[in-house]
Amino acid sequence: MATPAFDSTVLTRRGVLAAAAGSLLLAGCAPQGQRPDDGPSSSAPTDQDLIVGASLELTGAGALLGVAQRQALQLTADSLNRTGVPVGNLVRSVRLQILDNGSNPEVAARHAADLTRAGAQALIGGVLGETSTALAAAAQRVKTPFLSLGYGDRIVLPLEERTFTYKLTPDAVDMARRLVELFDSQKIRRVSVLAADGLHGDSGVRAMREALADSSTDLARTVRLPATGRRFRAAAERVAGSQRDGVVVWGTAPDSGVAARELRAAGHRGPIFFDAGAVADDTVQGANATAVEGAYAVHPACLDVSTATATTTAQLARRDFVNRYTQRHGVSPDFAPYASDALQLLATSARMATSLDRGRLRALLQAQTVEGIAGGYAFRADRHGGMEPDSLAVYQVFRGAWTRFA
Template sequence: MLTRRGVLAAAAGSLLLAGCGPQGQRPDDGTSSSAPGDQNLVVGVSLELSGRGAALGVVQRRALEITAEALNRSGIPVGNLLRSVRLEFRDNGSDPEVAGRHATELTRAGAHALVGGVLGDTATAIAVAAQRVKTPFLALGFSDRIVLPLSERTYSFKLTPDATDMARRMVDLLETQRVGRVALLAEDGPHGDSGVRALREAFASSTVDLGRTVRLPAGGRSFRAAAERVAAGNPDAVIVWGTAPDSGTAARELRRAGHRGALFFDAGAVVDDTLSGANAKAVEGAYAVHPACLGGSALMATSGALVARRDFDYRYTRKHGTSVGFAPYAADALQLVAAAARKATSLDRGRLRAFLQTQTSEGIAGGYAFTADRHGGMEADSLGVYQVSQGSWTRYA
């Protein structure tokens, strides 16, 4: 039977292998010529290169630079011209107001598409501004509000998994492990809001009891009081729903507060910072739901996807010394923009948006299936379960 996953597999080559040819070669069929410098594909990027989101933002910048370099080896055929990608970076300092302002400034400066926002609130702010200036935006943050309601987010597309899919996978895991009672510690803001809502829906039809729900204070303030409230209920397990560095800090405070049971993270925790020295003991043995591209193992259905993942890992590791599980979102975002430009035969922002919402492709992080009615494109069966073992993320299921 032809499955949705099979359709993604069939489409994989067009997204993943672009820009992966031998260095220096450019397609030559006698019909294309290089575009002048002012006609390149300009992608405006607003990232958390400082502030709370820097642990995620810095790896995204690296991934974008690596992917742009790969694409520019052969060029992107758009109409009868070969174009290069030009990235324009801005540091939003993890400030939503600054991130929203960047969307407008980058569009005025000539950006054809926007990428960024690794935190839920910064990505949501960019989405609001992108709608106003009618510029396609590919978000790297976690929150359903980035692309919902769709009538107000027609120019925004989310690369990360939907909260509903992560919650269902997490509850399935808890049922398999026969956990009795769970508490939830969720970060403040739109990502935490999405997690609370999705988990309550998932637990409603589960044999596992969702007990106390506590929200972390905003702005990275002390998590001690919140952790103590959770631990006081003596749950069998605690779900920490948040992005790094909050995830590791929350785990550390939970252990200090006396919680000795299991810990479960959503995909926002999967970055080196969560496993760092200060957090290492607290997170050992913890579980995370994350796209199944982490640590070289994958649910990828095609050889093209595996080749692209290995190529990305090789180039990232060679340049930066280690590969990071969160990084492929940005690589996929840039490949999706390039693919939309090829299909649109134009850099017109409206046409790019129209072709982005028809993308069905297998990326490095997982499968995407954007439609006019669905702009949160990560497929549910792209998700896997990982466990921290001896300081590393290890595939569990």
């Protein structure tokens, strides 16, 4: 296979966003608990901290992604607390309260109420569509702003019932459109969709049908993966095609890599395409490595950090985050930047609001257009899925690594 081309071009509009974002997200501050012009003081936590509650899948089906989010939250909180977050005329510390929802939506919903009662001014979490949806509904009841890390467009819909929820992951429709553009460029004339059970898979099926309707690529078949775990061979056999047929695997790691492996075992010799939920080291390593070599994925352009020249504040912040995460945990962050961006967005909202009031924090979340670690966000009153479509890029697995494809 030829080496994929690298594309390190940065869009001008996003460069402007990045410069603006840097002044908001990375500005130096005085030590916590003081006025910005005061001298040194104790760094002990106070009851005026910015308290962020997180309900994460540290065990269960979503643990691979949930643990990465916890690590990103802790890394970003440490960074923010080196200087503090100016809120009004005081500088606050960020205090995390992290709970394990066990990948159980009912437990996640209870966490929203429990964390709010414990003083959390905002909530982060839910790497699975089901836990995120449960958190969104519960956050609405307790009127606490919630930043979702899950995949599934319905997490923030209907909008009138999700006024306190903001989703950081890309929308399915934007990922599907990029995939269809790739099909056209690669002259793929027929694809099948192998989609995960649940909300994330539902979004992918809808988005792919819509995107393919106006393209020259035919949708041959849609098959859902079983919800029972990794027994995917029967589903894979139903969509395995010839060398000229593509298969879209729409799911999240670790299931994405296992599904690709089963496709190859079932005789599929055509290209494999992933949505962003597949992008994790687990997908391209170990037993999956041979099966996914050459596969494509649509993902936010944050994976470019190792090859792009950092010329903006946001790019420097992205490179710094990746380096610190890799040094501390020994693996690449992949999915982790969403949690970092969520915490930075909340810190920025608190600065802009000059208050830790939950209602003001919510209102300021939808007034932000910023460039984060994962990509660009533009929340609005009528759009709570904020990842900008032009943050997405196409990657190909080359020698066991995600490589920008052009």
